Amino acid sequence: MRELTYNQAALEAIAEEMRRDPKVFYMSTDALPSLWNEFGADRIKVMPIAESAITGMGIGAAGSGFRPIVDWRQVTFCFVAMDQIVNQAAKIHYMFGGQAKFPMLFRASVGGGGQVAAQHSQSPYSMFMNVAGLKMFLPSTPADMKGLIKTAIRDNNPVISFESGRLMGLKGPVPDGDYTIPLGVADVKRQGSDVTVVALAWLVHEALAAADTLAAEGISVEVIDPRSLVPLDSDTIRASVRKTGRLVVADEAGPTAGFSAEVATLVTEDPETFARLQAPVKRVCALQVPIPYSPVLENAVFPDRSRIIAGIREVLRGSRAVAA
Template sequence: MPQITYNDASTEAVLEEMRRDPRVFVMGQDVQSGAYAAAVGEFGLERIRNTPISETGFYGAGIGAALTGMRPVIEGGCSTFFYSAMDQIVNQAAKSRYMFGGQASVPLVIRAPAVYSVALAAHHSDRLWGLFSQAPGLKIIVPTTPRDAKGLMRAAIRDPNPVMCFDDFSLLGLMGEVPDGDYVIPLGVADIKRAGSDVTIVALAKAVHHALAAADVLEREGISVEVVDIRSVVPLDRRTILNSVAKTGRVMVVDPAPRTGGVAAEVAATVAEEALGYLKAPIVRLTAPDIPVPFSPHLEQLMYPTMESIAAAARKLCAPQISTRTERRGSSRQ
């Protein structure tokens, strides 16, 4: 399979869907001179449309186009710019299908990078997947690999509902294998990125890669980690998470977004409600604190879960089991 970057994989998915379906078009600020510049000659300025710096206006235009049968892909520039289109996204895109009794659909994709950990300060560094999960009617994806980025984007464009795609900015240059052909990854399906037996780590965005790195370290210490990549915040694949917890008996949820009311809280509540009897230890959440992001690069780096903090939390979570294993080894040697 060819190796390409996360960003190229996602852009390829959009362009291939444009070739497959004439209703698909792209709109956003400076898209004609950005990632889609090379495609302007193929699709023309009608299907790769520059917009003014007016989120309320062009998000509203995209929603209107979707309501009349088109399939817009809005490139949002930065996910915190969604705030400027909050009414359009939450009151119009999310609710129209329900409020019109299913007579209208909004097949709209909104894509923007979640930019954080690069010293852009509070106005440009929020991680918003948890906030928008509070708006019924929206589907939300957070891919973590080039393969997932392409497969999920294809599914998002074909979905009859509004889908928000948060691309972790730190992953845009990540290289990975992407299958040839028309493959689609269904929305609402988590991915077990690594199988294990001692503890489940449920993660999303860049935290998935930190969890995988921590799992490598912990394996050398005798701790077997299962890493579940959420991928789809809404709909959330609760069954995969619960099955993993039933197998390992321990769970840690890792999310670089703030702690209160976030995705980590939802996963933890799901496990507490439906898998409490399987737990050998309390549920652990590793998240960012509930504070605005500081401008100081040093202070900002202290906010987010890391490979080291994940590994340390897993050791503590598994400590009674590891102590028992050590005692058994000592007894057998005697």
């Protein structure tokens, strides 16, 4: 199969959807060359750095029959548009009794590792998960990226594409032709029987590396990539934990009220899954601090494969017997 980078896969998905549907158009503070060259000023709207206006304009265009893509670039820049995201985009369909549809795709890169300090190294997706009315995903592979973006552009709701900054250059196989990946369907990236690791984005790759290392010791790790944050595929996560009896959640964001907390709760509040748990749930997350600049500090904050391995060993050590 041909290979594309994570970023190329996103752009290919967008270009295909723009060819397919003339109502799709793109708003961004900088024109992306490949899209600009193909679609020009009619479909690529180069906007001033005014994210509140751009985001709101996407809502108005969506409510007027278009399918805008609003590129926030880095997630940090969308914070100045929080009124439009939280008060408007998320609520407008519900608040008006469902009378109009607001199909929108928002794009935002997330994560750290670039030594760009606190304002440009953020993983705030759980803030958005907390707002009813928004869908969102965070892929870990180029193939998932393409299929999810295409689904999101066709969805009749605001959808946020969180895109891992660390993975932009990652190459991977991408199927030819038109395909979509539904929101709300997790992908089991590796089958295993001793412990379930639920990981996002870059940490999916770190978890797979951890699984390889532990396989040499006879420890069988199942790696689940939810891909989609809202809706979140609780069935697949619970089924895996019922099988393995152990759960580690790996997230580049901090733990407090985060994605990892949500996954832990999904497992523990389900009686059948809770009954099968053999150990306390372990979260392997960033430290709860603003992300620092100096590489030594930044590396100290983020989880990686070694911390995932340590987390897995901890849940294995802490295990109890449960009735089969």
